[in-house]
Amino acid sequence: MTDRLPLFPLSSALFPGLVLPLNVFEERYRALVGDLLALPEEAPRRFAVVAIKNGQDVAPTGQDGRDTGPLAGLGDDPMAALHGYGCIADAAGIAERDGGGYELVATGVIRFRLLSVDATGPYLTAEIEEVPEEVGAGAGALAAEVVRHFGTYQKRLAGARERSLSGQEFPDDPTVLSYLVAAAMIAGTPEKQALLETPDAAGRLAAELRLLRRESSIIDKLPSLPAVELTHQPICAN
Known part of the structure; x- marks a missing residue:
């Protein structure tokens, strides 16, 4: 299914x-949010979020909210500046x-593939194609392994707060678990x-298992680490 939505590039x-x-403080994104608010009350207020590959999400002159143009910070070719998949x-x-x-609070809904970007308006819009969720072969067994390694990973990061993580519950759905772990892991963009x-939850869980093993090995070699709140997501400034 294809659609056209307002586009909000972010650094993650x-x-x-x-x-x-x-x-939200830049004029281009204030215009985006203003248009979302203008939608009928019952209409979904949805927009596309995609990570920036080359560029920055805050324009150099955008901190004071001045009009910086839809492509500010992204160069002349948005398709080259942005990753090809978003949410x-x-x-x-x-x-x-x-x-x-x-101040806006949104929730990720479904992945998409970025088809094209239009920069003719006050903010970017994107033609997108929704990506269906697939579980993949062996996801259940991989999920059990990821839960075990992720619990160990959390405890090693938490250090003295190890007891506070005992008894934590994880989702049974392999797809939901794969996204939870992906969001909570400390990793680069x-x-x-x-x-x-x-493409699917099984592949994502397998990749997370490799990352968790690698990161746990690195943590074991470090003398100490500060406590980290893994579920806390910082407020993103545009």
């Missing part, structure tokens, strides 16, 4: 099910701030983007 990948808080986001809550701008683009 968004996964289905992940909650995304946004602090549709549903804006569940939008609050206008005093002095302009918005290229690695997270690769997980987002993996």
Whole structure:
């Protein structure tokens, strides 16, 4: 299924099910959110989120909210600046701030493939094709292994807070689990983007298992690490 949606480039990948808080201050993104608010109350307020490959999500002159143009920070070719896969986001809550701008909370819904980008309006819009979810062979067995290794990984990162992680429950659905682990792992954008683009949950879980083993091995060689709140997602400034 193809669609055209407002496009919000970010410095990191968004996964289905992940909650995304946004602090919207640039004029181009204020226009995007304003158009979402203008939709009928019952209409879904959805936009496309894609990670930036070459460029930046905040334009050099955008901190004061001035009009920076839809391509500011991305160069002349948005398809070259952006990754080819992203995630549709549903804006569940939008609050206008005093002095302009918005605070927005959205949730990742479904992956998409980026087909084209239009920069003729006040903000970017994208033609996208939704990517159906596939479980893949062996996902159940891989999920059990990922849960075991992820629990160990969390405890090693948490250090002195190890007891606080005992008894944590994980989703039974391999697809949901794969996205939870992908979002919670400490990894760079290229690695997270690769997980987002993996065709099915089994492949994603297998890749996460390799990453968890690698990261746990690295942690074992370090003398100490500060406590890390894995489920906390920072507010993204556009």
